[in-house]
Amino acid sequence: MSFLRDLPSQERVLELLQTMCLIREFEEAAGQALALGHVRGSVHQYTGQEAIAVGVCSHLNHSDYVSSHHRGHGHAIAKGVSPYRMLCELFGRQGGTSNGKGGSMHIADFSLGMLGANGVVPDGVTMAVGAAHAIKMQGRPEIVVAFFGDGAMNRGPLFEAFNWAKLFNLPVLFVCEDNGYSVTLRTLDVTGGPPAAERVTAFGIPVSYVNGNDVVLVHQSSGDLIEKVRAGGGPHFLHASTYRWNGHLAHDKGLYRDPLEVEKARKDDCLLNAKNWLILRGTSSGRIDSLRNAARQQISRDVENALKAPFPSLETAFTEVQDLGSPVWHR
Amino acid sequence: MAQMTYAQAGCLALKQEMERDGNVWALGEDVGPEGGVAGQYLGLQKHFGAARILDTPISESMIMSAAIGSALLGMRPVAELRYADFALCAADEIINQAAKIRYMLDGQVRVPIVIRQPIGMRWGMAAQHSQSNENIWIGTPGLVVVAPATPADNHGLLKAAIRSDDPVVFMEHKELWLVQGEVDEDAEPIEIGKASVRREGSDITLLSWSKTANNCLAAADLLALKGVSAEVIDLRTLWPWDRETVFKSIQKTGRILIAHESPRVGGFGGELLAEIAEVFWGQLKSRHMRIGSPRIPVPYSKPLEDICRIGPEIIASTAALLCNTQ
Numbered sequence: 206m207s208f209l210r211d212l213p214s215q216e217r218v219l220e221l222l223q224t225m226c227l228i229r230e231f232e233e234a235a236g237q238a239l240a241l242g243h244v245r246g247s248v249h250q251y252t253g254q255e256a257i258a259v260g261v262c263s264h265l266n267h268s269d270y271v272s273s274h275h276r277g278h279g280h281a282i283a284k285g286v287s288p289y290r291m292l293c294e295l296f297g298r299q300g301g302t303s304n305g306k307g308g309s310m311h312i313a314d315f316s317l318g319m320l321g322a323n324g325v326v327p328d329g330v331t332m333a334v335g336a337a338h339a340i341k342m343q344g345r346p347e348i349v350v351a352f353f354g355d356g357a358m359n360r361g362p363l364f365e366a367f368n369w370a371k372l373f374n375l376p377v378l379f380v381c382e383d384n385g386y387s388v389t390l391r392t393l394d395v396t397g398g399p400p401a402a403e404r405v406t407a408f409g410i411p412v413s414y415v416n417g418n419d420v421v422l423v424h425q426s427s428g429d430l431i432e433k434v435r436a437g438g439g440p441h442f443l444h445a446s447t448y449r450w451n452g453h454l455a456h457d458k459g460l461y462r463d464p465l466e467v468e469k470a471r472k473d474d475c476l477l478n479a480k481n482w483l484i485l486r487g488t489s490s491g492r493i494d495s496l497r498n499a500a501r502q503q504i505s506r507d508v509e510n511a512l513k514a515p516f517p518s519l520e521t522a523f524t525e526v527q528d529l530g531s532p533v534w535h536r
Numbered sequence: 537m538a539q540m541t542y543a544q545a546g547c548l549a550l551k552q553e554m555e556r557d558g559n560v561w562a563l564g565e566d567v568g569p570e571g572g573v574a575g576q577y578l579g580l581q582k583h584f585g586a587a588r589i590l591d592t593p594i595s596e597s598m599i600m601s602a603a604i605g606s607a608l609l610g611m612r613p614v615a616e617l618r619y620a621d622f623a624l625c626a627a628d629e630i631i632n633q634a635a636k637i638r639y640m641l642d643g644q645v646r647v648p649i650v651i652r653q654p655i656g657m658r659w660g661m662a663a664q665h666s667q668s669n670e671n672i673w674i675g676t677p678g679l680v681v682v683a684p685a686t687p688a689d690n691h692g693l694l695k696a697a698i699r700s701d702d703p704v705v706f707m708e709h710k711e712l713w714l715v716q717g718e719v720d721e722d723a724e725p726i727e728i729g730k731a732s733v734r735r736e737g738s739d740i741t742l743l744s745w746s747k748t749a750n751n752c753l754a755a756a757d758l759l760a761l762k763g764v765s766a767e768v769i770d771l772r773t774l775w776p777w778d779r780e781t782v783f784k785s786i787q788k789t790g791r792i793l794i795a796h797e798s799p800r801v802g803g804f805g806g807e808l809l810a811e812i813a814e815v816f817w818g819q820l821k822s823r824h825m826r827i828g829s830p831r832i833p834v835p836y837s838k839p840l841e842d843i844c845r846i847g848p849e850i851i852a853s854t855a856a857l858l859c860n861t862q
Binding site for chain 2: 302303304306307311313314315320321323324325328331332333334335336337338339340342343361362365366368369372521524525526527528529530532
């Protein structure tokens with residue numbers, strides 16, 4: 206149905222591209238900071254998949270909700286979370302989204318409807334369905350978008366979530382970002398029977414497909430679906446095909462993949478595709494390049510400032526555990 | 537005051553809290569017309585409607601996730617997981633999400649949910665329907681754990697659990713559902729974290745919770761026949777547990793025996809005794825002890841299952857041993 210929808214204006218696509226650039230630069234900076242030892246653990250970079258978060262979130266209101274997963278930086282930025290606060294969190298600093306208590310996999314900002322990244326597949330999705338349940342009970346106008354990867358499609362609780370969302374006709378859009386990999390394994394190699402989206406039809410949930418590397422297409426198709434979900438049409442499922450440029454983690458060089466496969470995927474760059482779309486319609490390449498430069502400058506400034514932020518005081522390790530029976534810190 | 541069963545007392549508490557606060561709702565399998573496995577939801581769906589007393593599919597992960605997700609948006613859900621054994625199907629959602637979200641997000645949100653998961657042996661339901669695994673939840677930071685033993689406590693503590701902003705694991709005992717007792721219908725919630733001295737005594741402290749606390753009362757009767765005066769403390773809340781009441785009692789009696797239905801190995805009794813030993817090192821009149829079921833899956837056959845039961849006789853004989861009055 207997406208061809209029926211008007212194409213977005215060049216200005217709109219420039220806005221989308223701006224956010225995509227911010228995510229790209231954020232992830233590159235996060236990888237560098239990890240290599241320099243400023244980030245603990247690791248980071249799951251969203252590089253290559255930016256068009257999906259940005260295209261979908263461009264239709265959401267401030268009060269709508271998104272839930273995410275371990276590869277969640279892109280969804281947070283697309284929902285408006287401050288990259289500076291996210292970097293503070295990555296660096297374990299005060300002023301981070303969780304003041305250093307969560308790290309990369311627990312970035313959330315409830316003031317912006319960002320319900321959180323999540324360290325467990327597919328708990329972000331099941332809880333998103335729970336949030337949608339509350340919205341319906343409370344008769345509120347918001348919707349929830351649950352982002353997850355193709356790897357989640359082999360986890361049982363996700364199927365409980367599909368059934369539940371359909372059974373109770375909940376306002377949730379499922380967005381499966383199919384980057385082809387379940388950590389280091391090709392998802393198709395560990396999947397019996399038909400792939401992701403075909404299974405979802407068995408739950409009676411309508412499925413749409415989109416090229417996840419084309420932000421204009423993602424913007425158009427998700428716009429239609431979000432309208433339907435908001436109008437009370439129940440859950441919908443958007444299958445967005447894409448590719449994970451880097452390894453599962455920033456540490457992971459992804460050597461289990463055919464280098465030609467990676468090279469080919471990198472040529473289908475969502476940033477480049479958006480740029481070409483704009484140039485074809487007359488936007489100057491200088492204007493487009495300036496977006497990337499501005500994003501690079503902003504992130505580099507944010508990194509510099511976040512590294513100056515203080516570490517949290519030690520007693521905060523003992524706060525926000527629970528009201529009753531919370532442990533007490535003895536120095 | 538009214539006479540009612542432990543199950544009816546729970547039902548009354550939920551009804552009162554749902555009337556008091558429109559954000560309270562309950563979800564689980566067979567909580568609607570069926571009224572729950574023990575009638576602990578009987579009549580509530582008729583009263584509050586199918587949305588607030590929600591019958592769900594057999595989907596423990598989603599029952600917990602719906603509870604958590606709704607709590608994140610301001611609701612106060614009561615998630616019914618039927619048996620503690622089945623709560624393990626939602627252990628990820630309880631341990632990795634409900635217990636930690638507030639901390640991981642540094643207080644951006646709280647997760648005010650009640651996770652009802654009845655424990656214990658009843659009717660020879662065998663290894664997957666009889667467990668008392670409260671130690672799993674006690675060892676999980678972020679959770680409150682409650683295990684009432686009387687109808688009045690079930691009423692007052694469920695009310696408190698629903699009003700708590702913490703996720704509360706609420707463990708009713710399946711063999712207590714039909715136990716009758718006096719309940720003050722207008723009673724205020726019972727403060728979580730406060731033990732109850734069920735019987736005063738001077739020779740030994742019997743420390744327990746849930747159904748085994750009632751068995752300790754019966755054991756105290758047996759001990760009295762032998763001239764031993766036992767004090768019975770029902771913890772009621774396992775986390776946080778009431779140090780003050782427990783320590784005061786031990787100070788008085790100088791002897792401590794802990795009894796629980798869960799396996800002795802790895803059971804909460806071990807943790808309690810370790811804390812008690814740290815505080816009362818060298819001050820007790822006899823060695824301290826704990827008794828619990830052997831570390832075997834709960835067997836089906838009656839004589840075999842009985843091996844797992846911590847009844848009044850074993851409690852009384854162990855206590856007598858500690859008091860040197862066999």
